[in-house]
Amino acid sequence: MQREPRANVVPAMGRQERGAVQLKDLAKQLNVSVSTVSRTVNGTGRVSAETRKRILAAIERTGYRPNEIARSLKRRSARTLGVVLADISNGFCSKVIKGVEKVASENEYSVFVCNTDEDVGREEDYVRLLLQNQVGGLVIATVGADSRLFQPYLDAGIPVVFIDNLPSMADSYNLVAIDNVKASRAIAQHLADQGHRQIAMLTGPLHQSTAAERTRGFREGLADSGIALEDEWIGVGEFKRESGYRIMREWLEREVCPTAVFAASDFLLYGAIQAIYEKGLTIPGDIAVACFDASDETGLLRPGITSVVQPAFEIGALAADLIMRRERNKEVKRFEKIVLEPNVVLRESSLRQL
Amino acid sequence: MQREPRANVVPAMGRQERGAVQLKDLAKQLNVSVSTVSRTVNGTGRVSAETRKRILAAIERTGYRPNEIARSLKRRSARTLGVVLADISNGFCSKVIKGVEKVASENEYSVFVCNTDEDVGREEDYVRLLLQNQVGGLVIATVGADSRLFQPYLDAGIPVVFIDNLPSMADSYNLVAIDNVKASRAIAQHLADQGHRQIAMLTGPLHQSTAAERTRGFREGLADSGIALEDEWIGVGEFKRESGYRIMREWLEREVCPTAVFAASDFLLYGAIQAIYEKGLTIPGDIAVACFDASDETGLLRPGITSVVQPAFEIGALAADLIMRRERNKEVKRFEKIVLEPNVVLRESSLRQL
């Protein structure tokens, strides 16, 4: 195919050879240099009022948008954030993402979302892939405890913010999370106050710091009321529905079974509740229940579930904001730990007198 | 500060000047050219078995990973997918994302997730931002009907897949969705079969094709049973809880009110149900209800809600797969429309005899 020789005949809006208008096209059109255009686009350096106006007009007219990939290559960092979470369908996770997204979009950042399904291998793959994509920061609820995974981020000066579990690092990490111990203590206190003495806990893998902390806090809280949390009534599974169901069923088979159950995650509890109902028991009549992050998008669930409500949106927003602040002040190299107050909401599922 | 003059003294694993090991580092170490390393990394072009082995070993040893940004710039397309949806907290949306993500990660793609909250302005911003980020494809449940927004994608040959609403384009788009008309007809049929005659519909903005189709299908389905869907019983709002609540309340104030309500989205219905309960009425005793995409993550909702269940995960996966196929066969420029069969699940919320 022959090149069109009389290119000038083609008006400015004519078919573009390949893709979008770019810096040099504008420069050529306006008889200025690419750097002048670049400077006005970025508002950096001086440009005379008149040329600026012409350039802005041309940008408007042509709909020019800078190629973010080229910018990122030059800058060696993309205006993107990676968010790595267990499961986007989970209310906590989706709210965290929304929080991250809000702050990100305010800063013209885009957000990569990655579901690990609590699979350590997938987490590793994503963490690496995001690094290859030169994300400006990483927000992660990690399930693998191996902190070496994040070393390349430290080396590259890319902020990593943990919002849930902590890997086994000394001090070189950022954290935005609630005080899990305190939250669990509060629930323990509440169940004890309600008169329960046979109390069980459903929790996740204890090598995950959240599972460990929530269990510890719960045990301590019960101890404060002179109640022992027996080992046999600490059900350790995965943070999944099936685990809660299975463990609760086993408990219900025994001669004595708990009158109150606290779960370290919502799905664990939903599984347990299913087991309780299948046995023909009622909540809170026969068994009181509570958990972390009960989230009922429908607003129709009865009974309402007593719950530690993490400020998930805020956690996401704060995590993203931390990254943005680091981005602005590259010099500030300290690590930040933001620990939020837990919020406990009492609902019917644990209230004896209704 | 003075440069270290005896650089060779520093072992290979020593502190890197800046960031990660890259192609030219490997090339230098192994006394081969960057192109040879590049060829073995990508498995393109011929490389002798021996050098290939040495290079792979070095990659393993150094943990080299190609910089995706640089690749993207060269390729003029990033290995990323954009997903633009109303609200990640919605069960339909989160499942779509998971479907997209599954296929994407199988292809070493990353996924940008964007919540529009049904705001046309935000949708536009995101669509443009994703283009600037050179996404390899776009999966979108659009709310704005202006097809010009997507023209730059067409021009650049970037596949756009609609999974919900259609913009007002002629034929040049891809679609993966269920047959909304058919699904709504089925619900209409069911409610008529249950003996209902005063039937109402809650729907979204009628300029959105899904809202329009669902309404049309429902009307046609009722007509098949000789029932007219009165205009006054078509409640048009936003696809949000508040709309459902507000409209249902109005209906409940009237002398005659519907005995069955069908909602074009889950949140619309949840709002309506709240209004029904506040009025002291029961479901399905007083009013039968059904909707699109009732999703109960807890599994504890009673009554279960009769619903058109879109295969959301599959929709996402098919949409992503379509993009991947286009990516492989750039030559294939046709557009695809994949219409899936609707799946209707009858539950207690609409069953008279329980």
Place this chain on the structure above:
DNA sequence: TTGAAAGCGCTAACAC
């Protein structure tokens, strides 16, 4: 089979 070199679109010295 391998290497040299030209970009991909942009930013930022540095020179004028």
Place this chain on the structure above:
DNA sequence: GTGTTAGCGCTTTCAA
């Protein structure tokens, strides 16, 4: 104020 130019890290002709 403005322009020239050297890369950012990679892929890909084109020669050798």
